[in-house]
Amino acid sequence: MRSVSIFGATGSIGENTVDLIARAPQDFRVVALTGGRNIARLAEQARVLNAEIAVTAHDELLGPLREALAGSGVQAAAGAQAIAEAADRPADWTMSAIVGAAGLVPGLRTVARGGTLALANKESLVCAGPLLMTEARANAATILPVDSEHSAIFQALTGEDMGTVERIILTASGGALRDWPLERLAQATVAEALAHPNWAMGQRITIDSASMFNKAMEVIETREFFGIAPDRIEVIIHPESLVHSLVGFRDGALMAHLGAPDMRHAIGYALHWPDRRHLPVARLDLAQVATLTFRAPDLVRYPALRLAREVMAAGGLAGAAFTAAKEIALDHFIDGRIGFMAMAEVVEATLDAISRDCGLGNAPDSLEAVLEMDNLARQTAQGIARARAG
Ligand code: NDP
Ligand code: MG
Secondary structure (H helix, E strand, O other): OEEEEOOOOOHHHHHHHHHHOOHHHHHEEEEEEEEEEHHHHHHHHHHHHHOOEEEOOOHHHHHHHHHHHHOOOOOOEEOHHHHHHHHOOOOOOOEEHHHHHHHHHHHHHHHHHOOOEOOOHHHHHHHHHHHHHHHHOOOOEEEEEEOOHHHHHHHHHOOOOOHHEEEEEEEOOOOOOOOOOHHHHHOOHHHHHOOOOOOOOHHHHHHHHOHHHHHHHHHHHHHHHHHOOOEEEEEOOOOOOOOOEEEOOOOOOEEEOOOOOOHHHHHHHHHHOOOOOOOOOOOHHHHHOOOOOOOOOOOOOHEEEEEHHHHHOOHHHHHHHHHHHHHHHHHHHHHHOOOOOOOHHHHHHHHHHHHHOOOOOOOOOOOHHHHHHHHHHHHHHHHHHHHHHO
């Protein structure tokens, strides 16, 4: 029996993880489940999985959580500090599926105690990749990628020598607005950006797919996780989302990972790693699929991809500034205060402003340095976004 914790249990990745664990209750003992505002669902999950503790990120929701758990024997806690402490509780396997930079601290605490971290929260690698990877190495912790592209790459690399890898090719669906005329993009609404053609995901990552901020973060995630030079990472649009990514070797061979667009693939692979077990996902009927199409992304349509290259070239704390500015820009878009294309403009202006003034090149070698840059970039982006919103 393995002990597991899920950070961000009430989200899209969290629910898929709960689904897999609930199918084999005899194999798992659940330690901590964390959520945000969805108290009813968090309590229900904690009861069904018989968790040790359930934690909400919001202090003011401790009362309602306690009430919802009354008589269950599950402990209740609230606040960012309680989430960090939940990560200190011993568990064999921990899912990191909080959305945004808030996922960094529990991930760091998990690897600091030498745990196995299944990492869906790509923001932690973008804002503090060197810090997280160094901490993991120092404590003999294991990090398993859960982002579908990175899981695909990880699987394609099994038994291979990184020294023989020539390139990594990340596939991208192109998101909901992929086929819109360029001049209409500035007017796209939240509802339109949320109509993802293939994947069912949380609201924020779905909009990030339409703008390709998601792919931009994944390029940086690839660099940090696999330690490959930025000029060896390519992005290709693949509208069917069936090839989840590819690795190109020095003999010209390409290893691709294919499967239905269902996150339980990548989650299940990480959950059972290094085993491969049966997973309840659809099997591809290739004759029915018939064709797979690919095309190069247009950098004018997707400025986030260009920004990712600039962030990698700048190094240091640029990734921390990038994720923070992106989160603020996304908040403003979701609230209807700025347009779809203005998100990239806000992020670019924030990076420009910070690189002129202070500290972008400093190493992301401590949590304090990362959080300080995160804070500065949020404030700078707020000012820039407010000015744009008028
Ligand atoms: P969701 O928005 O669906 O879920 C986010 C989870 O985090 C919820 O449990 C939410 O709680 C909780 N949460 C939100 N804000 C905070 C906070 N400040 N502190 C603590 N907890 C918080 O996101 P997804 O599941 O879509 O994505 C999770 C992560 O996985 C992201 O980093 C995303 O980029 C990554 N990912 C997601 C994929 C997907 O298919 N969804 C694919 C690949 C990567 P509540 O809802 O209760 O408020
Ligand atoms: Mg992905």
